[in-house]
Amino acid sequence: MASVQPESVLVLTNLHDATADLVLRILAERRVPVVRLDPGVDLHRDASLTARYGTGGRRGSLLTATRALDLDVVRSVWYRRPTSFHGPPDLGGQEAKFAGAQAFWGAGGILASLSGAHYVNHPWQVRNAEYKPAQLAAAQHCGLLVPDTVITADPAEAREFCRARAAVYKPLWSTPYVGPDGSAQQVWVRDVRTEEITDAVSACPHLFQARVDKSVDVRLTAVGGKLFAGALESPDLDWRRRQALLTCEPVAVPDPVAAGVAAYLSRMGLVFGAFDFAVGRDGTWYFLECNPNGQWAWQPPRLTRPIAHAIADELENPP
Template identity: 70%
Template sequence: MSDDRPGSVLVLTNSRDSTADVVLRILAERRVPVVRVDPAVDLHSGASLTARYDAGGQRGTLVTPTRALDLRHVRSVWWRRPTAYCGPSDLDGQDAEFAGSQMFWGVGGILASLPGAHYMNHPWQIRNGEYKPAQLAAALRCGLRVPETTITLDPAEARRFCAGRSAVYKPLWNTRYRDLNDKAQQVWVRVVDPADITDRISACPHLFQAKVEKIFDVRLTAVGTRLFATRITSPELDWRRRQDLLTYEPISTPDSVAASVARYLSEMGLVFGAFDFAVTADGDWYFLECNPSGQWAWFPAEITTPIARAIADELESPQ
């Protein structure tokens, strides 16, 4: 079946992305043409991609087993969670490394440069927005409250920061870890005892932050100018640790926070952002982070559905 009609939505994500499925069902109901592909996987298993550059400009075609998409006719790109680029499975060693790097720079470069397409979010802005130091600096510039934070490789500096205050440690990136039994491990946010800080801190940067005496957390999902704030109540410091204990409730966003979030999205070049806040008894919202590709579809339907519709609106009718 060929689908080269103008105005297709291109969705780049892995085959297990159930969050994308929620939005794609809405787009299907609206009869919006959609092409879903996971380039790192599909281009090694039947799909193909070609781009041409000449006096007429840029053009090209993405072909999957069920679609042929003219790259000039993409109204929007949802860069969700595609698999990392790699070489084909029959290559190894330097050959696989070479092929993987060509995929990253070639395929990634083509799909990040579609003429006239609206990106949610553009991959270069996603990568820029994933750096926690950049997030903290942008949040401060945009007027958000940020807990006192230090990022250091210096054990003495880490001990000084954590001494005399309640401080927490959180990783700068959720690197995959597996134990000796090949069981997946997660590094949770945890309170730090200065006595536990050893010289091994010098192996890599560590992020320490003043603990916010919160009464609840907020996941604020921003889709363009539309904000969806959800109160998350949990007995855990890191609410992700026991999601079976969570309760959810939609809440309003303070005007000052909404204005700062809008500035943050503009400065970081983002259309979508999943913001995490800790809220104190005094009603102060403390910025913790913003994930440019954050999750939201685990919420109850009454919270998930409005977010999914907003994303479908953004993809169908880019502003």
């Protein structure tokens, strides 16, 4: 087993995360020591995680098949997309649920409590920042413009909102959904008419939003104080639907938007954020959402290269 030098970078993500690979290659070129771990999987295989607490303080260690890491000298943690915690594969039923919960609160708690480590982003802050209502409230507080929006399970409220303006529906969370034929289904942002709103809305909260008469969409990736924005041209209302038809060109960020993004990151306790804006035909930028752990490697190299280097900089030289 090879020991790891102090000031290592800990990367928490799954084995097939190609986005993480872009940054890890840069860190390797810079000879920055890195340990990659998928705690939801690796801790059931050949890795072990231990933390000790007492009057002398706290000590922790992570052992993998090839690395031995002192958790007290981790310089930064990149929380990317690790597999969810679950019980060992040989357990089932209540035993598996119990073991999975213990892993979440135990191993997850250790990895989220590394004293002195710089998190990009901290997993608890990621979860807090994933709530759409919290995003909209924070954006308004930080001076970003938000389209008129209603979140409701009241069909009458929904009808009244959509009757007064051109509106779209978007899910509050990308929940896995399987159709009758067993195929995976995706709920896209789409136009909604008043007559489409039935009493089924009462089953759960729905988000309806004024449709921006937009000239273009913008994906703005923020890494610390660095902003990387791409103007997105798509034939679809929801540009994610057919990304093969999407074009993305770098675009300048207006100063008021840049200031609002910086304030948003500070308010939400984030280092990284993938912001979506709709730009009106008059040039006004409207905040739609911010994914605190969004993908960015699908963009053209002229955008992905500087984003990858910015993340590597943040991990190598934490503030």
